[in-house]
Amino acid sequence: MTPASAAAGPPSAGAGDVVLRAEHVSVEYAGAAPTRAVRDVSLELRRGEVLGIAGESGCGKSTLAYALARLLRPPARLASGTIRFYGRDQGEPVDIMALDAASLRRFRWSKVSMVFQSAMNALNPVISLRKQFADIFAEHVPEMDSAAREQRSRELLEMVGISADRIRSYPHELSGGMRQRVVIAMALALRPEIVIMDEPTTALDVVVQQEILDEIHQLKDEIGFSIVFITHDLSLLLDISDRLAVMYAGKIVEHGPSELVAARPAHPYTYALLHSFPELRAERRELRGVPGSPPDLRATIPGCAFAPRCGFAFDPCTPLHPGLRPPSHTSGLALAAGPPGNWTVACHLHDRELNPAGPPAEIAPCGERSAPAIAAREDR
Amino acid sequence: MSILEVRDLSVEFAQRGGSRLRAVDNVSFALRAGETLALVGESGSGKSTVARALCHLVTPSGGEVLLRGEPAGRRGRALRRYRSEVQLVLQDPFASLNPSFSVEHHIHRPLRISGHPRAGIDQRIDQLLQSVNLSPPRVMARKYPHELSGGQRQRVAIARALAPDPAVMLADEPVSMLDVSIRLEILNLLDTLKRDRNLALLYITHDLATARHFSARIMVMYRGEIVEQGPADEVILNPAHPYTQLLESAVPHAAASRAQLAAQRRERLQARKADPAAERREIAASTGCPFRARCPHAMEICATHPPDFEVRPGHTARCWLHDRAPAAKPAGVS
Numbered sequence: 001m002t003p004a005s006a007a008a009g010p011p012s013a014g015a016g017d018v019v020l021r022a023e024h025v026s027v028e029y030a031g032a033a034p035t036r037a038v039r040d041v042s043l044e045l046r047r048g049e050v051l052g053i054a055g056e057s058g059c060g061k062s063t064l065a066y067a068l069a070r071l072l073r074p075p076a077r078l079a080s081g082t083i084r085f086y087g088r089d090q091g092e093p094v095d096i097m098a099l100d101a102a103s104l105r106r107f108r109w110s111k112v113s114m115v116f117q118s119a120m121n122a123l124n125p126v127i128s129l130r131k132q133f134a135d136i137f138a139e140h141v142p143e144m145d146s147a148a149r150e151q152r153s154r155e156l157l158e159m160v161g162i163s164a165d166r167i168r169s170y171p172h173e174l175s176g177g178m179r180q181r182v183v184i185a186m187a188l189a190l191r192p193e194i195v196i197m198d199e200p201t202t203a204l205d206v207v208v209q210q211e212i213l214d215e216i217h218q219l220k221d222e223i224g225f226s227i228v229f230i231t232h233d234l235s236l237l238l239d240i241s242d243r244l245a246v247m248y249a250g251k252i253v254e255h256g257p258s259e260l261v262a263a264r265p266a267h268p269y270t271y272a273l274l275h276s277f278p279e280l281r282a283e284r285r286e287l288r289g290v291p292g293s294p295p296d297l298r299a300t301i302p303g304c305a306f307a308p309r310c311g312f313a314f315d316p317c318t319p320l321h322p323g324l325r326p327p328s329h330t331s332g333l334a335l336a337a338g339p340p341g342n343w344t345v346a347c348h349l350h351d352r353e354l355n356p357a358g359p360p361a362e363i364a365p366c367g368e369r370s371a372p373a374i375a376a377r378e379d380r
Numbered sequence: 381m382s383i384l385e386v387r388d389l390s391v392e393f394a395q396r397g398g399s400r401l402r403a404v405d406n407v408s409f410a411l412r413a414g415e416t417l418a419l420v421g422e423s424g425s426g427k428s429t430v431a432r433a434l435c436h437l438v439t440p441s442g443g444e445v446l447l448r449g450e451p452a453g454r455r456g457r458a459l460r461r462y463r464s465e466v467q468l469v470l471q472d473p474f475a476s477l478n479p480s481f482s483v484e485h486h487i488h489r490p491l492r493i494s495g496h497p498r499a500g501i502d503q504r505i506d507q508l509l510q511s512v513n514l515s516p517p518r519v520m521a522r523k524y525p526h527e528l529s530g531g532q533r534q535r536v537a538i539a540r541a542l543a544p545d546p547a548v549m550l551a552d553e554p555v556s557m558l559d560v561s562i563r564l565e566i567l568n569l570l571d572t573l574k575r576d577r578n579l580a581l582l583y584i585t586h587d588l589a590t591a592r593h594f595s596a597r598i599m600v601m602y603r604g605e606i607v608e609q610g611p612a613d614e615v616i617l618n619p620a621h622p623y624t625q626l627l628e629s630a631v632p633h634a635a636a637s638r639a640q641l642a643a644q645r646r647e648r649l650q651a652r653k654a655d656p657a658a659e660r661r662e663i664a665a666s667t668g669c670p671f672r673a674r675c676p677h678a679m680e681i682c683a684t685h686p687p688d689f690e691v692r693p694g695h696t697a698r699c700w701l702h703d704r705a706p707a708a709k710p711a712g713v714s
Contacts, residue, residue, distance in 0.1 A: 214652075
């Protein structure tokens, strides 16, 4: 731990506002040299919000999501950290890691459910939808009789825009989009408070993707649950998420309100990611991608993991490990970002002690010297 | 100058029960040297089948393909010559390279097959690897696919496609399996190669944004037909066919604010609710315009198959809305 890393603790919101709080979570994949896929990540999920997690493949975003639902399987294991769930009922927080097998079974799906990437594989191909829905209720709500199960299953299908008669269907009789809707309906079957969605629309066409995202949003507003939304598609994430966490090499490197992060990325990696896909309607501009490749997560990484690929790297980046701190910006933007800790970035460029000149224009969220650059970007 | 000309290409597949599915329906276009043409559409629209037909991996049921004005060779030596001129880069570099052979082997074979002498073949392999930015080439040549990242594998696949020194490159979703951060590098590489080698590039994708940014012209495919084609900027910024408009509108607006996004979302949901035939997309119209079941502007005349109408010079749409006849046009369609 360097002095810089102690600058900002985990962001905190008002009590009762948080539904899931993860602190200092690390996940390792066992092996001769363990792969440290998630490294000391702290985050909060607030009630009713969509938290987007972005990053390249292999950055640990799916591993983190699995850890949140305690779905890690060997060789993955939670090396350290706590994950607490704060239920709607305002009871005692649940320490997810301490649950025994029986309570974990009850907890999953009814409190935290998951939508996996490939709906084709998430549904059992030889069982009708009716039976697959019934199984959920049989396991979690054994007191429910078959008529009630049938009724609820039909409601769920209707809710995601599929005709209730389809309950007789087998997965292969449905299109990819419909299967994904069914999986979402199943995830919502027990009115969970958190739904973790791991690339839920990646295999789908744009038009279907949009329809499903619209429905997810509507359901979220009607039913009231929180979403952890994981995808590598940053433009999609900016569209759907309220807050955004950008992961790199197992760590969160930037965390803040999506709208602000999108407009004024504070971390060079976020900036690079935002500039690595063309925008459909914008002027043509030169696009570079992010040269280089992510580090080997089996190794210990001295300092900032992104430094070797970073165009702005300077002396402190390699020896010193950057902690999350508020970006150095002027009061106007800080105000927009909300309470301190609401927007954090792990980059020495924002540390006035190490970098008295302040961050370069590209990643300076605001400030006098960068004002023209930002204006120019907004013109595009 | 057009290198590859496709005229009325059709591909049919036999279906259970004896009926036939028209995956590609009378498609015509031309690929010019040093130009990228994008072919966009949803999955199942037939865009990959076009590429496969152009490589003679499926047999077309109709139409002709002309390479430099000559009919494409169908068998023997003529087919081999055609294939060395028209090369394919596939979507999944994890599947398109043989795991038990080295990088060198993957490039060596097409070189030999296209008649490269054994002498100097190593230098040629090194050149090819260098041209796709795999360096140092001797080290990369000895590697096996499992030792490479997805982006590196796709570079090998591109080097392999370049080995016979083709005039035409068909890139079928070349980046959709790759990570966002490396997609652009591969697309930029294809762009550079196209320019340096004067390649005619067919870029097949479902991603409108890269289609627009990396190609001169765009063709939009729906159920086997080219429903709209024209200059890339025009087709995306000024889409004329209702299907293209639908595709365009489904791409998230990065510039919109949260409030705008929420408002748009509500609007779309309401529109969908007002129109309960949510599953009608599954229904194919057997005659007339294939899009009419989903089209918000469908009219009586749409039961008759529309011809291509010129919207602007060089920009056509296969839609009755663009009939110059004085039929009333619904609002919202330019």
